[in-house]
Amino acid sequence: MGQGHGWEGAVLRLLRAKDFVCTVTGAEDVTPHYRRLHLTDGGMLATTGVHPTMWVRLWFSDAGKPHQRAYTLVDPDPAAGTFSLEFALHEGRAGDWARTAKPGDTIEATVHGTGFERPDPEPTHVFAIGDPASLPAVNSLLEALDSSPATIWFEGGTDGLPFRTDPARHEIRAGDRLVARVKADLPDLLKAHPDAYVWIACDTATTRTLSAYVRKELGVPKQRLHALGYWRPA
Structure with a gap:
C-alpha cells in the first residue's frame, strides 16, 4: 500500500x-x-x-x-x-x-472487508433496496440468488441504467421518497414471504434508517438481513 x-x-x-x-x-x-x-x-x-x-x-x-x-x-x-x-x-x-x-x-x-454469506434456507423472495451507486451490487446479488424472485426498490429513475434484471422474475419499483415507499410496501410483502431475504445498500443514512426499521419494527432476523452503506453525500 x-x-x-x-x-x-x-x-x-x-x-x-x-x-x-x-x-x-x-x-x-x-x-x-x-x-x-x-x-x-x-x-x-x-x-x-x-x-x-x-x-x-x-x-x-x-x-x-x-x-x-x-x-x-x-x-x-x-x-x-x-x-x-x-x-x-x-x-x-x-x-x-x-x-x-x-x-x-x-x-x-x-x-478488505468484502464477503458474501448466502442466505440459508434459500429465500422464497428477495427484497432489495438500492440506488445508482449500488446497482452493480444489486445486479450481482440477483445473479447469485437466481432461483429467487425479487422486488427491487430503487431511488431515482432507471432510464439507460444497466440493470441485469429479468422481467419475468424481478419487479423494479423506482422513484423518489425511497424510505416512505419501502415502509408503505414492505410490511405486507413480508407477511406473504416469511422466508424472504432483505438486502439494503443505499447511502449511509438511508441504509441505517431502513435497516433499523426492518430489524426493530418488522422483526426480520439478522441472518435474513444484509445492510451496507455504500456512499455518503459529498
Missing part, C-alpha cells in the same frame, strides 16, 4: 488488507451521469478469488489527503485479470476521477 493512505491505510495494513494497482483500459458513458470503466487487476483476482457483490476500496487524493471509497466489481474475470467498475457520478473526488479516467491511468485498490 502506498505511504500516503494515512490512518485508514495504517489500520488496513494491521488488518492484513491486500493492495493492488489497477490500470484503466477503456471507458464508456452509459448515461450522462453513469460511467463504466474497464481495468486490469494487477494480479488481484488471482490472489483474492471472487464472490458475489465483491467490492474493493479505491484510493483518491482529496486536497492532498487520502480518500477511499468502495466499489463493486462488475464482470470480474480471474483468468483474464480484468474487471469493470460502474460509477454513479456524484459530486466528489471519486466522481471527478471517474469522469476523466482514460486508458493507462492507474488507481490503487485495497481488498
Whole structure:
C-alpha cells in the first residue's frame, strides 16, 4: 500500500488488507451521469478469488489527503485479470476521477472487508433496496440468488441504467421518497414471504434508517438481513 493512505491505510495494513494497482483500459458513458470503466487487476483476482457483490476500496487524493471509497466489481474475470467498475457520478473526488479516467491511468485498490454469506434456507423472495451507486451490487446479488424472485426498490429513475434484471422474475419499483415507499410496501410483502431475504445498500443514512426499521419494527432476523452503506453525500 502506498505511504500516503494515512490512518485508514495504517489500520488496513494491521488488518492484513491486500493492495493492488489497477490500470484503466477503456471507458464508456452509459448515461450522462453513469460511467463504466474497464481495468486490469494487477494480479488481484488471482490472489483474492471472487464472490458475489465483491467490492474493493479505491484510493483518491482529496486536497492532498487520502480518500477511499468502495466499489463493486462488475464482470470480474480471474483468468483474464480484468474487471469493470460502474460509477454513479456524484459530486466528489471519486466522481471527478471517474469522469476523466482514460486508458493507462492507474488507481490503487485495497481488498478488505468484502464477503458474501448466502442466505440459508434459500429465500422464497428477495427484497432489495438500492440506488445508482449500488446497482452493480444489486445486479450481482440477483445473479447469485437466481432461483429467487425479487422486488427491487430503487431511488431515482432507471432510464439507460444497466440493470441485469429479468422481467419475468424481478419487479423494479423506482422513484423518489425511497424510505416512505419501502415502509408503505414492505410490511405486507413480508407477511406473504416469511422466508424472504432483505438486502439494503443505499447511502449511509438511508441504509441505517431502513435497516433499523426492518430489524426493530418488522422483526426480520439478522441472518435474513444484509445492510451496507455504500456512499455518503459529498
